[in-house]
Structures are given as C-alpha cells and as structure tokens.
Amino acid sequence: MAGLEIRNVQKSFGTTPILHGVSIDIQDGEFVILVGPSGCGKSTLLRMIAGLENITAGEIRIGSRVVNAVPPKERDIAMVFQNYALYPHMTVRDNMAFSLKLRKAPKDETATRVNRAAAILGLEKLLDRYPRQLSGGQRQRVAMGRAIVRDPQVFLFDEPLSNLDAKLRVAMRAEIKELHQRLRTTTVYVTHDQIEAMTMADKIVVMHDGNVEQIGAPLELYDRPDNMFVAGFIGSPAMNFLKGQVTGNSFRTDGGLTLPLPTRGARPAEGQRAVYGLRPEHVRLAEGGVPVEVAVVEPTGSETLVLVRPPGEAAGTDLVKDLGRDMACVFRERIAARPGERIAITADPNLVHLFDPESGRRLS
C-alpha cells in the first residue's frame, strides 16, 4: 500500500484546458472521494492516476515514485469502471484471474486469491458464469473482485454505483466501505452523488471546472465550506443563499427578513453586502421569530420540507441562485400550515455562514 500525491497537475485535450493545476495529498490507506458536477474533470484526473491519460503538466506520485511516465501496468493500481468493463468472453473466475495470469503467477496462488476474493464478495456460486449471465449488482461485485485479487497499492473507482438502482446502491455503498475497512487499501473514488461522498469518504475533494474547490473531511465540508460552491454542493437539500446586508446585530435580506449573524469569526462591518448561507435543516420554528409566508409543504414522513418566502414578496426576491425559487426549510416536526399561511422561523447563529457576493468566498 502507498499514499498518493498529486502535485499541481494540469491537463489539456488539444488546446482545451480541462484541469488547471490540481493538488491533492492522499495518505496511505485513506478513502478519498472526488466529487463535482458533470464535466468538471473527475474521470480525467482518475484516468491520469491510472495512466490512461498522459499528464500535461505537474506530477503524480504513488508511494514515493513519480509515475508520470510509468505505463499503467507498472503502476500497481486497480480500477473499477463505471460500466464494469468485464471481459464478456471470460467466466467470472477468468475475469478475476486475468491479471494474475498475465503476471504468470503460480496456478495455485491464483486459485487461492480468486477464491478468497470471491468469498469476500459472495461470488462463490457465480465463478463459472459469464458476465452476460449476471445481474447489475453481481457484475459490479465481479468488477470489484477483479480489483481485489490484484492486491494493488491503490484502488480507483469511477462512479461504480451509478448504473445500479437506488436500493442496491445503498447496499453496495455499505459493502464498499466495509471492504475498505477490511483491506485498508488507498482508494480514490469518483462520484457526483454527494450522499455517497458524505457517507463513504475519509476525505472529500470537491472539484469544479477543473479546479479543486476544497479538500476536507465530510463534516468539515458540511460545517465550514470555504466558498459558496462547496456550500451549495454539499448537503441536500442544498443550502439557501440569501442576498442582503449587515445591519446592526443582524443580517437583513433584500426581501426584508431579519436573521441572526453568525457567531463564529470576526464581525462583519456595518452595511456590508454579503450572501447569507442557511441550510434548510438549520431553520427552526420559533415563537416570535421571523415571519415568512409558506409556499409549498412537502411532508416526507420523517421530516417536512417547507418552501417559504418573505411575506408579501414575489418568489425568490432574496435568493442568490436560481437553485430553488423559494427558501427551503426542513423541519423534524410535522407542519400543518397551508400555502399562503405564515409561520415564524429562526436560524441557529452557530450554524449559518456569510459569503462574499463577488468572489463567493467565505467571510471571516
């Protein structure tokens, strides 16, 4: 096993720059997830680690070895592709044994390794089937088996669960995490599903347009996002961003809501324009709080999603992004309010954020 070091890596396809200098440090045994919207360069970065794309500038090290010019087969990595890329003409057993056969490993060692991997993944009964005779989840597991058998320094996963249905995805998520806890192999995992990222990662790398926006533990990103992109990307439903300015001891949105200033960090200057970040789940009902008008109520059973707007104002007057046209609130309690009625809310000053409206960076 080994750590992985990505130093100021850039990538261009032809003259189009795709990655603009990405630096990530990954410790030995860490489970790192790359997240970001579609097209931000996650797969490209992963393929560069694997050696399937060459590196335009910068340096990638596996262990202490610079691998920029090392061909994939000498990098000692294993990759699981989004569509699994199982060899259709080989049985599950042969698929898993393929890399060992190429390495001319002794027959009995190959057999033990394949059997061990099959036992770990519950594939014993399927070893003599062909990929076309397997379900999606089973194929996924075979693809992982193929990686495990190699006992590589680094596992690379490119959206391995995106072809599975929701239930199976949750199950496989747990399985992969458990597998990592057992094997402790350094893992880089690409997904654009932030729930996957939050639940599985030791460390999340949020990417956007070929740049790293923030690197940190899942809860760190959730609690202290560096900028509006990360704040909006991590967490579901997404954070509300309200335009307004600092007035006295509170923040006054353009729609006329008065909300408490964050307790953390330095106090912003009076009258400063800012963006107020408020997660839906941090809004609370409060007697004597800020009155808002209910637009939509969506009970999910365990909680209630309520969309609200400043009383008497049009939808979205004070929202920064057109993520939603109304401010979202999630309440643990059941809300009986009807659209048009008013409720009083408040925000926990320990859990709100202020961002610079121009740069999007966190204030304080």
Add this chain to the structure above:
Amino acid sequence: MAETTADHSEGMAYLDTLPRRIVTVYIPLIIILVVLLFPFYWMALTAIKPDEQLIDMDTYNPFWVVSPTLKHISKLLFETQYPVWLWNTMFVSVAATILSLFASVLAAYAIVRIRYKGAALVGGAIFLAYLVPPSILFIPLATIIQAYGLFDSPLALILVYPTILIPFSTWLLMGYFKTIPYELEECALIDGAGRWQILTKIILPLAVPGLISAGIFSLTLCWNEFIYALTFLSSTPNKTVPVAVVSEFVDGDIYRWGSLMAGALVGSLPLVILYSFFVEHYVSAMTGAVKE
C-alpha cells in the same frame, strides 16, 4: 438470441393472418429462392445428364433428366487432373486467406485503436485500394510477377490475392473492432496486458464472428477468382478449378457441358459445406456487434 426474434409488438401484427403472410413473406421468398437456386439446379442437372440428352431439347425435357449418369463426374475425377486442380485451388485459397487475415487484423487494429495522426487517412486509402478493379491491376501485377520469377507458380496467386482481400477484410474487421468497448482494452492495460496480449486475449476472441466472415469472404473470393488465375498460371497441372474447367473442357468451340458442369459442381461443394457450418456466425457478423 432465439427469443429476441419473436416480436410481439403491435407493429408487426399485420403479418399475422395467413393470406397476408403468403403475399408479404412467402411469395417473395419463393421468388428469390428460385432465382438464386436455378443456376445451381441447372449445373447439378447438367452434370448428371447423359450426353445425348444434353443438347437434344426436342426429345427430352430440358428441365429434367431421365436415366442420370455419374459418367461425367467419374471421368472428371479419374481421367483428368481435376483432383490436382482442386488441391491447387484449396491450397492457394487457404494460404492467401490466412495471409490476408493476418495482415488485415493488424491493419484494422492499428487503424481503429492506435491513436496516431493519419489513421483515418490510411483507412480511406485502403478503401480506395479496394475500389481498383482486378481487370486494371492485372497488367502491372503481371510485370511484377514476371520480374520476381513467380510466373506459373501458386505463390503468384497467394501473393496477388491479398491485394483484393486485405482491403475488404480490413474494412470489415475495422467495423467489428470499433464495436468492442474501448474500456475493455483500458481495463486489460491496467491488468497488465501489453498490446499483443490485448489483441490476442481480448480483441480476437471477441471478434471471432468477424474473423469468420472475413475468412469465408476471402476464401470464396479466391476460390472463384478467374482473371489473375488465368493470367498468372499457364501449365495444366498448376491451374485452379475455375480456369482449368474452362480451358480444359472447351475445345475450340466445342463445349463439353457435362464435364464443365461436373467440374463446377464438385468445385463448389467444399464451399457449400463450409458455409453450412458457419452461416450463423457469418450472418451475425454482417448484422451485429459484440453481445455482452
């Protein structure tokens, strides 16, 4: 495979009543069959007709035979050099086919999968080569054959046939290789395979139907080839079946129809047998891609 051919969609329901099916399916099929099979029937018929029935159309029904005979066939096999010609044909065809397949696999793989500048250009050029007809090529080729001292040797044909076979096979295999997902190769690359192993362990096993169709196509073309065989071979024991039959069984303006047709019939049997083994692969390669 089998169950996918059953179509339960509404769109095909109009074929379901018998009279309609007769008009839309069976009658066209029968017409095509008759048109395609009649020459074969005529050839077989002529091969077993006694000589006196061959040209006497007034006394005998030309579409039928009374008291068939194996005389032509036995004469063909035991009194002429036909077995040698058949062997020549087989040897030349198989050798040229193997040579062409080998070259085509390498060419097609390189064009489709190795990203180098001008790959598309090379692909186009190969296709152009396919468009040049043998009736133009055989004159310059004759000079070359003469220069290398290959005239009247089977090697001449073995080396010349690939000029027609490689372009077509390359194109067919290119289409086939393109359907094999690129990720399989990348996966193999990470698993530790080199180019050659990827080709032999991943690509070729998946392209077997394509290889079979390219092989059958090449074999058929060589088997029936006439112009080059006529030009480059001169002595009787070196000839291939199509040329030998025509040159040995036609004396001036006397056509020995019985022997001619017997020669054609026996000559086409090996191909018929071959087709019957591989027809499914052949069709699936022409119509489809890799099934996962």
